Structures are given as C-alpha cells and as structure tokens.
Amino acid sequence: MPTNLVNCWKNFIKVKMLSKRLQTLVNLISSGDFVAADIGTDHGLLPINLIKNKIVKKVYAVDINVKPLKIAEKNIQKHNFQKEIPTILSDGLAFTTQISDEIEYCFLAGLGSGTILEILNKDNDKIKNYLICSNTEIEQIRKFTIAKNYFIQYESFFIDQKHRYWLIWINKQKSAKKLENIFLGDFKWFEQNLEYKIYLENQIQFLEKIFLKIENDEDAKLKLFNKIKQMKEYVQLWN
Ligand SMILES: C[S@@+](CC[C@H](N)C(=O)[O-])C[C@H]1O[C@@H](n2cnc3c(N)ncnc32)[C@H](O)[C@@H]1O
Structure with missing residues (x-):
C-alpha cells in the first residue's frame, strides 16, 4: 500500500477509535462554526476527532500537566491540525482570560466530580455549554447548575470498559425549569436506561x-x- 494511503488508514483508525464515553459526548453536539475547549485533554483525541469530522472549527486542547500536553501535541502534529487545535498549559478554565474566542462547547471528561467542580469555579461568560463526563456521582454538579440558574440539557449514565460514567450537559441559558431530583437526576433522562x-x-x-x-x-x-x-x-x- 502506498505510504500516504497507509497514513490515511492510520488516521482513520485513530479518529474512529474514540472511547464510548468520548464518542457519546461528541454525538450530542451539532456541527457548526464553533470554538470548543477540551479541559484535561491528555492524548488530545477528542479535539482531533472534532476537527477531523468538521464538527467545530477550532478546539483549545488544555491540560494542567506538561507531559500529557506533549503527547497531545504529537498527536495533533500527526494530523497537521496545529492551527485548528492550539494546545494550552492551564489549570482548568484559567486560560479563558487570555483568549477572545467564545467557547460554545467546553468538554470535561475523564475527571472526577470534585476536580470538575473546582474547574467550574472559574466559570465565566465566555463559555456557553459544558459537556461533562464524570467518573463519579454528579449530585454536586447538579447543585452547581441550580445555584447558577443554568439548564440541564441532557443527562445519562453508562458503563464503558467496566467503569461507570455520569454524563451531564449544562446549557448556560438561564432557565426557569426546576430540577426535580438533585440527588439522582430527573427520571426523564433515565426512563430507558437500565444500566442506571x-x-x-x-x-x-x-x-x-x-x-x-x-x-x-x-x-x-x-x-x-x-x-x-x-x-x-x-x-x-x-x-
Ligand atoms: C484521565 S485524563 C482524561 C483524558 C481525556 N479527557 C479523556 O477523557 O480520555 C485526565 C487529564 O486531565 C488533566 N487534568 C487534571 N486536572 C486538570 C485541571 N485542573 N486542568 C486541566 N487539566 C487537568 C490531567 O493532567 C490528565 O491529562
């Protein structure tokens, strides 16, 4: 097989191979001329997938640690997406004070709810939606949403590779809707979810x-x- 075809196939495999939890998050959003951010990007696979599939036009790949960020940079270079995916060393949302972009979708995945809440403490007007996939129960994240008068657009729970994940999409449009169950989540999201x-x-x-x-x-x-x-x-x- 010619080298460029081999590379093409390798890229295809890499982009296709998002974990179930990351793919579930990606499937929620609609494509558009948006800017996104992936906080705790690690390998950078989520931003690469978003750009490769033309779901958004730009993604900030953010991590607090140098080592994972270097891995992300390598992966991004392999796809030649340096322009579309700026990598940023930052503790959570601290970097948002340095940018002028509005972030339509801010992804937080592969973290526990405690860390996610610390990151959400720096919530600000530049961010429109949070797409969160936590490793731990999300009662406190629901409380954050209510305290801020935001809107839960979607919730789910699933098992991926024997690990439990809680998914919550926070839409920051102000909402008058009342959350019925802060502890376990509104049943409407889970009616069909026997895993939960x-x-x-x-x-x-x-x-x-x-x-x-x-x-x-x-x-x-x-x-x-x-x-x-x-x-x-x-x-x-x-x-
Ligand atoms: C388990 S990995 C998750 C990677 C990827 N998001 C996923 O779901 O596959 C967690 C990553 O979050 C980073 N991280 C932890 N706390 C962070 C923070 N406050 N701000 C930015 N990144 C953070 C870690 O350095 C690590 O690379």
Whole structure:
C-alpha cells in the first residue's frame, strides 16, 4: 500500500477509535462554526476527532500537566491540525482570560466530580455549554447548575470498559425549569436506561450492608436510611 494511503488508514483508525464515553459526548453536539475547549485533554483525541469530522472549527486542547500536553501535541502534529487545535498549559478554565474566542462547547471528561467542580469555579461568560463526563456521582454538579440558574440539557449514565460514567450537559441559558431530583437526576433522562437502574440496585445493596454495620451514630444511620429510601423510591419508577 502506498505510504500516504497507509497514513490515511492510520488516521482513520485513530479518529474512529474514540472511547464510548468520548464518542457519546461528541454525538450530542451539532456541527457548526464553533470554538470548543477540551479541559484535561491528555492524548488530545477528542479535539482531533472534532476537527477531523468538521464538527467545530477550532478546539483549545488544555491540560494542567506538561507531559500529557506533549503527547497531545504529537498527536495533533500527526494530523497537521496545529492551527485548528492550539494546545494550552492551564489549570482548568484559567486560560479563558487570555483568549477572545467564545467557547460554545467546553468538554470535561475523564475527571472526577470534585476536580470538575473546582474547574467550574472559574466559570465565566465566555463559555456557553459544558459537556461533562464524570467518573463519579454528579449530585454536586447538579447543585452547581441550580445555584447558577443554568439548564440541564441532557443527562445519562453508562458503563464503558467496566467503569461507570455520569454524563451531564449544562446549557448556560438561564432557565426557569426546576430540577426535580438533585440527588439522582430527573427520571426523564433515565426512563430507558437500565444500566442506571442496575447501578442503583447494587448501590442500595451495598449501602444496606454499611447501614447494618453503623453503631452508636444515630445521625449517620438516619442520613443513610433516608438516602437508601430515596434510592428505593427512585428504582420503583421503572416498574
Ligand atoms: C484521565 S485524563 C482524561 C483524558 C481525556 N479527557 C479523556 O477523557 O480520555 C485526565 C487529564 O486531565 C488533566 N487534568 C487534571 N486536572 C486538570 C485541571 N485542573 N486542568 C486541566 N487539566 C487537568 C490531567 O493532567 C490528565 O491529562
């Protein structure tokens, strides 16, 4: 096979091989003349995919660490996308004070909700939407959304390679809509999602075992009892 065809095939494979969680995020957005940012870009595969598939016109590939950013730079160079994908060494959104672009889609993936919330502390008007895929439960991110009077455009939960992921799309248009369930998420997003049901059933079993082991701490017991009760009521919604 001629070299350029081999390279073409390699690029095709690389771009096609986004993980399920990153592909799920990408599938949510519509193509347009937009600027995006990928915070915690690591390998840079998400920005490369967005440019390669002409979904947006420019993506800031951002990481707090030099080593992953160098890997991202190498991958970006392989595709010759240096112009479309500027790499930036930055703690979360700190870099946004240095740019004039409006960021339509800000991706945060492969991080836990604690780190994501720290990053969201620097939320500002340059960002229009957050597309988040967290490794941990997102109750606090829902609280952030309510406190800011933003709008949850979509939520999901899924398992990818035996890991659990919570997906939340925060649209920063002001919203009068009330969030019905901050703890577990509005059921409308999960009606068809049996992975979430199974996850909650397993969590209930796990927490019930902990409940039985708690001694001499009535407050902790009551708190956990109420949590389990809410989860059981939620699971009933699937019946
Ligand atoms: C597990 S990787 C996730 C990579 C990619 N987003 C994904 O989902 O496959 C997490 C990356 O986030 C970076 N990171 C962690 N905290 C960060 C922060 N506050 N700002 C920017 N990058 C951060 C790490 O250096 C690392 O490269």
